[in-house]
Amino acid sequence: MSEASKPIIVLVRPQLGENIGKAARAMLNFGLTEMRIVNPRDGWPNPSAGPAAAGADIVLDQARVFETTAEAVADCEHVYATTVRKRGVTKPVVGPDGAARLMHSQAGRHAILFGREASGLETEDVALARHILTVPINPEFGSLNLAQAVILCAYEWSRIGREETEDGNLVQPTAEDRELPPAPQEELDGLIAHLEGMLAPKGYFFPQDRAEATRRTLRTVLTKPAWNHLEVRTLRGVLSTLQRDRREEH
Amino acid sequence: MSEASKPIIVLVRPQLGENIGKAARAMLNFGLTEMRIVNPRDGWPNPSAGPAAAGADIVLDQARVFETTAEAVADCEHVYATTVRKRGVTKPVVGPDGAARLMHSQAGRHAILFGREASGLETEDVALARHILTVPINPEFGSLNLAQAVILCAYEWSRIGREETEDGNLVQPTAEDRELPPAPQEELDGLIAHLEGMLAPKGYFFPQDRAEATRRTLRTVLTKPAWNHLEVRTLRGVLSTLQRDRREEH
Numbered sequence: 001m002s003e004a005s006k007p008i009i010v011l012v013r014p015q016l017g018e019n020i021g022k023a024a025r026a027m028l029n030f031g032l033t034e035m036r037i038v039n040p041r042d043g044w045p046n047p048s049a050g051p052a053a054a055g056a057d058i059v060l061d062q063a064r065v066f067e068t069t070a071e072a073v074a075d076c077e078h079v080y081a082t083t084v085r086k087r088g089v090t091k092p093v094v095g096p097d098g099a100a101r102l103m104h105s106q107a108g109r110h111a112i113l114f115g116r117e118a119s120g121l122e123t124e125d126v127a128l129a130r131h132i133l134t135v136p137i138n139p140e141f142g143s144l145n146l147a148q149a150v151i152l153c154a155y156e157w158s159r160i161g162r163e164e165t166e167d168g169n170l171v172q173p174t175a176e177d178r179e180l181p182p183a184p185q186e187e188l189d190g191l192i193a194h195l196e197g198m199l200a201p202k203g204y205f206f207p208q209d210r211a212e213a214t215r216r217t218l219r220t221v222l223t224k225p226a227w228n229h230l231e232v233r234t235l236r237g238v239l240s241t242l243q244r245d246r247r248e249e250h
Numbered sequence: 251m252s253e254a255s256k257p258i259i260v261l262v263r264p265q266l267g268e269n270i271g272k273a274a275r276a277m278l279n280f281g282l283t284e285m286r287i288v289n290p291r292d293g294w295p296n297p298s299a300g301p302a303a304a305g306a307d308i309v310l311d312q313a314r315v316f317e318t319t320a321e322a323v324a325d326c327e328h329v330y331a332t333t334v335r336k337r338g339v340t341k342p343v344v345g346p347d348g349a350a351r352l353m354h355s356q357a358g359r360h361a362i363l364f365g366r367e368a369s370g371l372e373t374e375d376v377a378l379a380r381h382i383l384t385v386p387i388n389p390e391f392g393s394l395n396l397a398q399a400v401i402l403c404a405y406e407w408s409r410i411g412r413e414e415t416e417d418g419n420l421v422q423p424t425a426e427d428r429e430l431p432p433a434p435q436e437e438l439d440g441l442i443a444h445l446e447g448m449l450a451p452k453g454y455f456f457p458q459d460r461a462e463a464t465r466r467t468l469r470t471v472l473t474k475p476a477w478n479h480l481e482v483r484t485l486r487g488v489l490s491t492l493q494r495d496r497r498e499e500h
Contacts, residue, residue, distance in 0.1 A: 028391045054393050141278045143304050204491045225475030234471050241454045
């Protein structure tokens with residue numbers, strides 16, 4: 001993911017220093033580092049911000065403060081205004097995922113505006129934006145706080161970036177997973193033969209005319225997991241143990 | 251979005267009532283309503299939960315409390331363990347988006363386990379799960395709190411649900427998946443207990459100090475396949491057969 005695509009998080013007239021800190025923490029979890037603050041109610045720096053950032057000090061230390069929203073986004077090519085309420089504006093509406101796709105596909109600096117905790121963005125802030133960013137929440141219960149709105153946008157920026165560079169949903173398999181492909185067929189056959197050999201004398205495949213179907217069922221069940229070499233070995237150990245007449249001495 | 255696909259949020263040994271309330275609020279923002287709580291440190295109900303839920307009282311009122319994680323997911327077919335730390339387990343790893351796709355495409359009840367605030371899930375909780383759910387965060391700064399982890403999972407469940415119903419991307423479950431979901435956790439537990447009961451007297455779990463690890467390995471191998479009800483029944487039949495002293499008369 002290129003540094004260039006990283007959106008700038010703009011907190012417009014935030015009230016509590018604690019919420020500024022929480023927003024910084026939310027950002028850094030997904031690699032976002034550039035915060036701008038417009039006219040914070042309690043000034044800047046704010047002693048409540050640091051503890052709430054839980055270690056994301058780099059974000060707070062580099063944060064820049066502006067008098068107006070227009071100044072804060074003056075150098076940005078793409079501005080998104082987050083709002084849940086319908087406003088009398090006709091701008092394209094995107095979700096956090098749609099916004100993230102734009103960030104990764106369109107050159108230039110992207111900035112996301114977040115309004116004050118109690119009242120959200122003012123109409124003149126929204127007017128600066130090219131897009132409305134709305135998190136599609138439960139129409140009967142919409143109660144996102146500032147840091148949560150920030151974290152969803154940061155998460156999507158990160159997710160879409162990985163989707164585009166890798167191939168999607170799956171977190172890259174761990175080295176462990178990669179090293180252990182399904183066991184070769186002959187190992188699986190060995191396991192099945194071992195089990196069948198134990199079952200036959202006990203009458204499991206009786207009556208004779210259903211023996212084939214029973215074998216097939218058993219094979220289907222045991223083929224499903226795609227066990228790897230170590231797993232097959234574990235199961236062979238299980239079977240060998242069950243074959244013992246009694247507990248052996250160790 | 252069908253009610254059926256809604257995941258159950260399971261908070262395992264949570265510490266603060268406030269965080270339980272915040273998790274409820276996070277859930278309801280995206281329409282999730284079923285919470286289960288395993289052995290909460292400060293008992294239940296907890297007077298700190300309500301105010302933090304900010305109106306999501308319906309989630310708290312309906313929350314059910316369990317003594318153990320195993321009991322909390324006994325009726326669930328799909329269990330996800332959220333963890334950021336690498337564990338010595340080889341289970342498939344998904345992100346919140348991958349998990350959400352599974353929820354919308356695979357029949358049966360899905361449950362997501364979240365560990366306690368300070369320390370996360372215990373190894374035995376993780377052992378119950380078929381999938382590891384990891385939020386891919388900044389490797390240099392991972393600091394998600396409980397409610398944030400919950401909100402990302404709830405958001406993805408909601409987003410993927412809309413994606414699939416709105417623009418026809420629906421991953422159609424195969425007829426097989428629809429008819430035969432994985433067996434509920436309690437059936438799988440029954441199978442594992444049956445096998446362990448046979449193995450113990452033969453000394454399989456000897457020496458004592460490695461017994462826990464051996465049990466975990468066996469559970470991991472048997473949890474992998476997501477066997478359905480019929481498959482589990484077949485394997486129970488296999489075990490019962492092996493327990494016979496000799497071939498029975500038919």
